[in-house]
Amino acid sequence: MESLKNLIICPVCQTLHKRRPIKRDEEARCIKCDTLLYKNIDGIEYKIFAFAISAFIFFFLANIFNLISINLSGFTGSFTLIEAILDLFNQGYVLVSLFALLVLEVYPFFVLLFSFLFALFMIVGFKRSAKKVLTGLELVSRWSMLDIFFIAILVAMVKIFEYASIEFDIAFWALFLVVVYEFYITKIVKIESLWDYWESR
Amino acid sequence: MRYIRCRFCGAVNYRRDKECRRCGFDITLDKNASLQKATAFLIAAVIFYIPANIYPILKSSTFSKVSGSTIIEGIFELMAHGDYPVAIIILIASVLVPVAKFIILAYLILSIKYGNCDSVEKKVRLYHLIEITGPWSLIDVFVVIILTALIQFKSITIIPGFGVSAFALMVFLTILSSYSLDERLLGDECGKQ
Numbered sequence: 430m431e432s433l434k435n436l437i438i439c440p441v442c443q444t445l446h447k448r449r450p451i452k453r454d455e456e457a458r459c460i461k462c463d464t465l466l467y468k469n470i471d472g473i474e475y476k477i478f479a480f481a482i483s484a485f486i487f488f489f490l491a492n493i494f495n496l497i498s499i500n501l502s503g504f505t506g507s508f509t510l511i512e513a514i515l516d517l518f519n520q521g522y523v524l525v526s527l528f529a530l531l532v533l534e535v536y537p538f539f540v541l542l543f544s545f546l547f548a549l550f551m552i553v554g555f556k557r558s559a560k561k562v563l564t565g566l567e568l569v570s571r572w573s574m575l576d577i578f579f580i581a582i583l584v585a586m587v588k589i590f591e592y593a594s595i596e597f598d599i600a601f602w603a604l605f606l607v608v609v610y611e612f613y614i615t616k617i618v619k620i621e622s623l624w625d626y627w628e629s630r
Numbered sequence: 631m632r633y634i635r636c637r638f639c640g641a642v643n644y645r646r647d648k649e650c651r652r653c654g655f656d657i658t659l660d661k662n663a664s665l666q667k668a669t670a671f672l673i674a675a676v677i678f679y680i681p682a683n684i685y686p687i688l689k690s691s692t693f694s695k696v697s698g699s700t701i702i703e704g705i706f707e708l709m710a711h712g713d714y715p716v717a718i719i720i721l722i723a724s725v726l727v728p729v730a731k732f733i734i735l736a737y738l739i740l741s742i743k744y745g746n747c748d749s750v751e752k753k754v755r756l757y758h759l760i761e762i763t764g765p766w767s768l769i770d771v772f773v774v775i776i777l778t779a780l781i782q783f784k785s786i787t788i789i790p791g792f793g794v795s796a797f798a799l800m801v802f803l804t805i806l807s808s809y810s811l812d813e814r815l816l817g818d819e820c821g822k823q
């Protein structure tokens with residue numbers, strides 16, 4: 430009987446495969462539909478550890494500085510992420526502002542925190558704690574929407590660039606780097622690979 | 631097939647088990663519960679699509695007047711200014727994509743309900759597509775949030791309109807509908823392997 434650990438089911442066509450060892454940075458694909466099944470991410474905890482610390486700093490900068498400043502015929506305006514969410518609350522849009530607070534502040538923060546702790550626990554060998562934060566990471570990652578907000582900033586700027594001069598401030602670039610980090614964790618490394626990695630240790 | 635894939639972490643488990651051996655999540659296939667939840671969320675989402683489109687999502691007030699604009703009006707405005715690429719992006723992301731999602735979700739729900747076994751792989755791919763693109767419909771909501779925060783001048787102010795709440799809720803409910811729909815059910819009764 431095959432150990433469950435050594436099996437994998439293709440998420441698209443449900444074909445059952447046997448896991449085989451692959452080289453570092455190699456990928457295994459489904460024999461039937463070519464969907465990515467798993468990859469070898471040896472040593473990933475050190476990369477995540479280093480990237481996560483920088484991402485924390487960028488997240489902090491993204492929150493304390495202005496994202497955008499504009500000048501509209503002599504009048505200047507700017508906003509921070511928190512101000513945008515608070516404005517919405519003050520306008521009476523309580524639910525939407527709470528939603529924005531969750532998907533733009535709380536969940537992104539926990540993506541950073543849980544991925545950092547996962548890397549840390551893997552490095553020091555706390556497997557049980559690593560599992561707990563990995564479960565947390567899986568839960569929060571799908572609700573982090575900073576990437577969408579970042580693109581929304583660009584769309585908003587396209588809407589007003591005819592009327593106002595626009596300056597992209599420190600927080601805008603910091604936010605971009607946080608988005609890159611979260612993209613790396615959820616779309617390039619992928620959380621399922623982190624589960625496989627956790628199990629293989 | 632005696633094995634089943636965990637929807638949460640991807641681990642392979644025995645079908646008879648209740649919880650994933652790796653992450654502890656519920657791995658049981660519950661066709662009725664999944665279909666009921668997905669259908670309920672989908673109907674609610676379709677209902678909120680209407681106010682999301684007929685109420686203004688943002689209002690601008692100048693000295694003399696307050697004027698609101700719905701998503702459709704916003705698209706026409708962009709086109710009038712010649713911003714065709716952005717107008718097309720918004721048209722696709724905010725108007726067409728939600729409708730396409732409703733249709734696809736309804737189709738997937740019906741396929742599972744009636745155990746339709748045609749092109750299962752394509753349906754699973756459609757499901758994954760909806761799951762990934764789901765939150766991106768919120769882009770318009772975020773644009774309103776950004777403009778509200780940024781445009782607070784004496785001469786002109788921008789405030790959100792009721793449509794923005796309906797729109798956000800519509801997107802949220804669509805996401806919940808797709809999460810509730812267990813894609814493993816798509817080919818489950820098709821006697822494969």
Ligand SMILES: [Zn+2]
Pocket residue numbers: 636637638639640641650651652653654655
């Ligand atoms: Zn699992």
